[in-house]
Amino acid sequence: xxxxxxxxxxxxxxxxxxxxxxxxxxxxxxxxxxxxxxxxxxxxxxxxxxxxxxxxxxxxxxxxxxxxxxxxxxxxxxxxxxxxxxxxxxxxxxxxxxxxxxxxxxxxxxxxxxxxxxxxxxxxxxxxxxxxxxxxxxxxxxxxxxxxxxxxxxxxxxxxxxxxxxxxxxxxxxxxxxxxxxxxxxxxxxxxxxxxxxxxxxxx
Amino acid sequence: xxxxxxxxxxxxxxxxxxxxxxxxxxxxxxxxxxxxxxxxxxxxxxxxxxxxxxxxxxxxxxxxxxxxxxxxxxxxxxxxxxxxxxxxxxxxxxxxxxxxxxxxxxxxxxxxxxxxxxxxxxxxxxxxxxxxxxxxxxxxxxxxxxxxxxxxxxxxxxxxxxxxxxxxxxxxxxxx
Numbered sequence: 280x281x282x283x284x285x286x287x288x289x290x291x292x293x294x295x296x297x298x299x300x301x302x303x304x305x306x307x308x309x310x311x312x313x314x315x316x317x318x319x320x321x322x323x324x325x326x327x328x329x330x331x332x333x334x335x336x337x338x339x340x341x342x343x344x345x346x347x348x349x350x351x352x353x354x355x356x357x358x359x360x361x362x363x364x365x366x367x368x369x370x371x372x373x374x375x376x377x378x379x380x381x382x383x384x385x386x387x388x389x390x391x392x393x394x395x396x397x398x399x400x401x402x403x404x405x406x407x408x409x410x411x412x413x414x415x416x417x418x419x420x421x422x423x424x425x426x427x428x429x430x431x432x433x434x435x436x437x438x439x440x441x442x443x444x445x446x447x448x449x450x451x452x453x454x455x456x457x458x459x460x461x462x463x464x465x466x467x468x469x470x471x472x473x474x475x476x477x478x479x480x481x482x483x
Numbered sequence: 484x485x486x487x488x489x490x491x492x493x494x495x496x497x498x499x500x501x502x503x504x505x506x507x508x509x510x511x512x513x514x515x516x517x518x519x520x521x522x523x524x525x526x527x528x529x530x531x532x533x534x535x536x537x538x539x540x541x542x543x544x545x546x547x548x549x550x551x552x553x554x555x556x557x558x559x560x561x562x563x564x565x566x567x568x569x570x571x572x573x574x575x576x577x578x579x580x581x582x583x584x585x586x587x588x589x590x591x592x593x594x595x596x597x598x599x600x601x602x603x604x605x606x607x608x609x610x611x612x613x614x615x616x617x618x619x620x621x622x623x624x625x626x627x628x629x630x631x632x633x634x635x636x637x638x639x640x641x642x643x644x645x646x647x648x649x650x651x652x653x654x655x656x657x658x659x
Contacts (some may be wrong), residue, residue: 338534342535342538345542346542347545350547350548467573476545
C-alpha cells in the first residue's frame, strides 16, 4: 500500500492519467466523468460506450458511480471526480464506506482549483487531504498516487482486487485535451447501451 | 380492512420493480422506511443529502435498476440544480416520494416557508408530479405516475399530503 502523503505526490497531467486509466480497461468497466475538465479529458481519451459525461449536477460523479456499481455488482465502476466537486458532496464518501461496494473505485483529481472558471483556489487550500478524509470516512483502501507508475499500479489494484478503492491524484494546471459534446440525451442513451440496460434498433 | 398508505406504497413499488431506495429520513415516512428495510426485495439506506440520493438513483436507472428517493419537503428544496441538470436534462426516470411538511397545521415556520417553494420549483422544472390526498386514490396515482415516468424517461415526484398520512402534528398547542 502506498504511503505517499499529499505533499510528496508528483503533480500529474490529468489527460495523461486519464489515458493511462482507459488503456488498462479490458472488461467494459464503467467510467463516470464528473463535471468540467474531469469529463472533458475522459472524452478526449476516446469515447467508449461505457463512459458517462456529467454536464451539470456538480458533486454527483461518485453518487452516480455508486448507483451503477449497486445496479451491476459484477462490473467495475470508476468515478473521476474533481476536488472542488468532491468538496460539494463530501458526505458521499461516508455513504460509499457504509455500503462498501466491492466494484467501485473513486479517482480524486486534485488540482486545488476551479480550473474551468479561471483557476480560483478551492476552500481546501488550507491543506485538506482528500485521501486522509476518505480513510477517516472508513475507506481503508485509499492512497495518493506518487507518480505515473504508482498510478498505474493503483489502477491495476482497483481492477484486480475488491474495493471500494480511492486513488488521489495531485494534478498540474495543464488545460484539458478536448471538450465533450454536450448532448445529454445522446450521452445517456449511449451509456445505457454500454451498460447493457437498453436495446434499440436505432443505430448508435 | 383497507391497507395503510405505506402498505400501498410498498406493493406498488414491488409491482414496478423499484428496488433501490436511498433516503434522507422523515418522521411521517417512518412506517414506509421500516417496511422497506424489513423486506429483502429492497436495498434501502440513508444518504447525507438528497442530492446524493438523486445521483445514486440516476446511476442505477441507467444501469438497469429502478429506484426511488424518499425525502421531506425541505429536502426537495435542495434539489433544483441537480434535478434540472441530471434527470431532466438527460431524461432519466428518477422517482421521488416527498412527505409534505409545511402545510395543514405546520408548527415550524421554517418548514412552512420552504413548503412555498416546492410547487413553483416542480412547475418551473416542467417535471411531472402528483399530490396524493386520499387513500382510495393512492394506488392508482402511485402506480400510474411511476409507470408514466418509466415509459417516458422522465423524473417524477409523488407528494404525500398530510390529508393522506396525517402529517406531523404540533407537539404543543398554539400559544402554549
